[in-house]
Amino acid sequence: SAVISQKPSRDICQRGTSLTIQCQVDSQVTMMFWYRQQPGQSLTLIATANQGSEATYESGFVIDKFPISRPNLTFSTLTVSNMSPEDSSIYLCSAQGLGTEAFFGQGTRLTVV
Amino acid sequence: DAKTTQPPSMDCAEGRAANLPCNHSTISGNEYVYWYRQIHSQGPQYIIHGLKNNETNEMASLIITEDRKSSTLILPHATLRDTAVYYCIGSNAGGTSYGKLTFGQGTILTVHP
Numbered sequence: 001s002a003v004i005s006q007k008p009s010r011d012i013c014q015r016g017t018s019l020t021i022q023c024q025v026d027s028q029v030t031m032m033f034w035y036r037q038q039p040g041q042s043l044t045l046i047a048t049a050n051q052g053s054e055a056t057y058e059s060g061f062v063i064d065k066f067p068i069s070r071p072n073l074t075f076s077t078l079t080v081s082n083m084s085p086e087d088s089s090i091y092l093c094s095a096q097g098l099g100t101e102a103f104f105g106q107g108t109r110l111t112v113v
Numbered sequence: 114d115a116k117t118t119q120p121p122s123m124d125c126a127e128g129r130a131a132n133l134p135c136n137h138s139t140i141s142g143n144e145y146v147y148w149y150r151q152i153h154s155q156g157p158q159y160i161i162h163g164l165k166n167n168e169t170n171e172m173a174s175l176i177i178t179e180d181r182k183s184s185t186l187i188l189p190h191a192t193l194r195d196t197a198v199y200y201c202i203g204s205n206a207g208g209t210s211y212g213k214l215t216f217g218q219g220t221i222l223t224v225h226p
Contacts, residue, residue, distance in 0.1 A: 004156075031212035042200070043157065043216040092156050096212035101147070104156035 002027045004105035006093055012111045013083055020079045021108045023093030028073040030097050034066070037090040037107070046091075049076040083112045115140035115203030122221040125195075131188040133220050135201030138182040144205050146177060147214065148186045150197040150222075157200065157216075160186065191224045198222075 007022045023032065032049040047055040047068055055068035070076040080087050088111050096102040118136040125131040137146060148160040161168055161175045163184070168175045174187040188195055200219040205211075 033212060035216075042218050043214075045213060045215070048213065094212070094214075101159045101162060102212045102214055103159060106156045 002029065002095065002097065002100070002103060004093055004095055004103065006105035006108050008108060009106065010109040010111075012113060015084055015112055017083055018079055018081045019083065019110060020077050021091055021093075023076045023078070023095075023105060025074045025095050027097070029095040030073075031095065031102075032070055032076045033094040033096075033102070034068060034076070034078045035092040035094060035104075037092060039088070043092065046078070049078075080110065083110075085112045088112045115144050117201045117203055117217050119199070119201050119217065119220045121218065122223070125188075125191045125222060125224050127193060127224050127226050128190055131191040131195065131222055131224070133186040133188075133199050133201075133222065134183065135186070136183045137201070137203045140181055140203045141205070144203045146175065146181075146184050147202040147204055148173070148175065149200045149202065149214070149216075150195075151200070151219075152194075152197040160199075191222075193224050193226065196222060196224045 003026045005024045013019050034046040035043040037043045045058050046061045047057040049055050049068050049070040051070045067079045090107040090109050092107045093105040094102050115137045145162050145164050147162040149157040151157045161173050163175045177184045198219040200216050202214050
């Protein structure tokens with residue numbers, strides 16, 4: 001099955017700064033998604049990353065805070081902007097190809113201090 | 114996506130079958146039942162999915178009731194490595210929802226020696 005690589009795997013960032021997380025899939029996929037998992041909680045979908053166009057955000061998430069790019073069928077980035085301690089979470093990339101189930105990367109563990 | 118209800122936690126002895134229940138009484142006719150699990154500090158891992166019929170793969174079996182209002186995931190011979198949070202998800206596998214998963218709180222399965 002396809003593999004997702006996320007970078008960085010973890011980071012500690014100062015409040016007010018931004019972090020860009022990269023998601024690379026080893027094969028072309030149809031859909032790519034970004035999720036957030038706050039400490040002790042389940043996963044929440046942030047947005048669908050659309051190739052060559054603006055991402056589609058779920059309720060409660062906005063582009064200014066979480067800009068997303070998807071320049072091609074295998075790569076996407078999520079930026080967490082102007083970070084605060086409340087942004088400390090695990091951020092996960094997911095992808096799905098035609099006829100396959102959705103699969104996930106190992107996540108990026110972000111701590112904001 | 115259909116709302117699912119799972120027990121918050123379950124225990125199982127190593128080598129025994131683990132039977133994880135899920136209620137999804139509001140599931141619609143075109144929604145599949147997906148099971149994922151998340152082992153500590155890892156991304157969710159796909160286990161199995163089904164629509165109406167019972168399904169089996171190398172990891173588990175999925176039993177769906179005839180009225181589709183509930184299902185049971187069966188791990189036939191649980192090992193310590195099966196300790197994880199198990200998520201039951203009702204999801205429309207097509208259209209604008211393709212690949213999008215709505216995670217509930219899941220069931221924490223602890224396998225004991």
